[in-house]
Amino acid sequence: MAALTHARYGKDNIRLYKVHRNPDSTQSVTEMTVCTLLEGDIAASWTAADNTNIVATDTQKQTVYVMAKLHPVNPPELFGSILADHFLQQYPHISVAHVSIVVHRWARMSVDGAPHPHSFVRDSDEKRVVEVVARRGQGLSIKSGIKGLLVLKSTGSQFWGFHRDEYTRLPETWDRILSTEVEAGWNWRAFSGGLEEVKKEVEGFDKAWEDARKITMETFAKENSPSVQNTMYLMSEQILASAPRVESVEYTLPNKHYFEIDLSWFKGLKNTGEDAEVYAPQSDPNGLIHATVTRQDVASSKL
Numbered sequence: 474m475a476a477l478t479h480a481r482y483g484k485d486n487i488r489l490y491k492v493h494r495n496p497d498s499t500q501s502v503t504e505m506t507v508c509t510l511l512e513g514d515i516a517a518s519w520t521a522a523d524n525t526n527i528v529a530t531d532t533q534k535q536t537v538y539v540m541a542k543l544h545p546v547n548p549p550e551l552f553g554s555i556l557a558d559h560f561l562q563q564y565p566h567i568s569v570a571h572v573s574i575v576v577h578r579w580a581r582m583s584v585d586g587a588p589h590p591h592s593f594v595r596d597s598d599e600k601r602v603v604e605v606v607a608r609r610g611q612g613l614s615i616k617s618g619i620k621g622l623l624v625l626k627s628t629g630s631q632f633w634g635f636h637r638d639e640y641t642r643l644p645e646t647w648d649r650i651l652s653t654e655v656e657a658g659w660n661w662r663a664f665s666g667g668l669e670e671v672k673k674e675v676e677g678f679d680k681a682w683e684d685a686r687k688i689t690m691e692t693f694a695k696e697n698s699p700s701v702q703n704t705m706y707l708m709s710e711q712i713l714a715s716a717p718r719v720e721s722v723e724y725t726l727p728n729k730h731y732f733e734i735d736l737s738w739f740k741g742l743k744n745t746g747e748d749a750e751v752y753a754p755q756s757d758p759n760g761l762i763h764a765t766v767t768r769q770d771v772a773s774s775k776l
């Protein structure tokens with residue numbers, strides 16, 4: 474005998490663009506990719522070929538377009554909450570709605586030294602990301618984040634004092650290149666009051682995102698890093714300090730290695746240690762360091 478133990482379904486990769494025509498005749502644009510997934514009284518579609526309760530994935534996509542027309546799409550935490558809340562209001566047999574949003578960068582162009590009214594440039598692959606979950610009777614939970622923020626420092630990073638045994642080859646270093654593609658996330662205290670409570674926080678979402686980017690980049694640049702582990706902990710602590718409603722912060726940082734190249738075979742060229750100038754960037758393998766840092770009172774209440 475078999476049993477359906479979990480099911481959810483929806484539309485992924487819904488691409489969306491919205492223009493805002495400002496009163497001063499400038500325009501602002503937002504481009505995002507949305508994923509909607511629904512759970513609830515839907516099992517019969519899997520087990521009995523009964524689609525009665527299936528809100529077609531096409532309907533979910535059309536809903537995203539309609540909601541984008543009727544409501545603001547910024548900040549993405551608000552738009553995700555509007556969508557997730559809508560699915561529960563509209564469909565009594567749906568009990569959980571997941572909405573994920575990836576916001577793509579369109580930075581305003583600078584032309585002749587001035588911000589252009591309606592031209593934009595994709596200045597980075599960095600994404601602003603949001604995951605909203607609406608559970609019937611439990612309000613909304615929101616996780617915000619950054620992905621794809623590629624950073625490198627050419628000095629000001631060390632790694633020494635680590636465990637050594639017969640498997641160890643890596644030398645200790647007091648000066649190395651450090652590069653990573655930042656994936657950061659911050660979890661908001663649950664919005665048990667639902668959409669109305671999310672609306673009250675609306676300015677906090679942009680501020681948290683701006684602060685998290687700034688903290689990430691400034692800490693990366695300023696700290697003489699003893700390890701990726703320590704650097705991500707310092708970043709997380711500061712995000713918790715700057716956003717009182719955020720309960721926990723997560724970082725996932727690949728360590729993108731740059732290897733020294735010994736060129737002494739060519740006429741005795743010195744290219745290692747203090748003389749290193751030409752390096753070989755490695756695409757793989759890479760270190761992968763992850764941590765979740767939780768506000769103390771939340772961590773102890775969960776013990």
Ligand SMILES: O=c1[nH]c(=O)c2[nH]c(=O)[nH]c2[nH]1
Nearest residue numbers: 632643699700701702728760
């Ligand atoms: O910051 C680092 N953390 C590690 O755990 C590690 N391991 C390694 O080989 N290099 C590094 N660097």
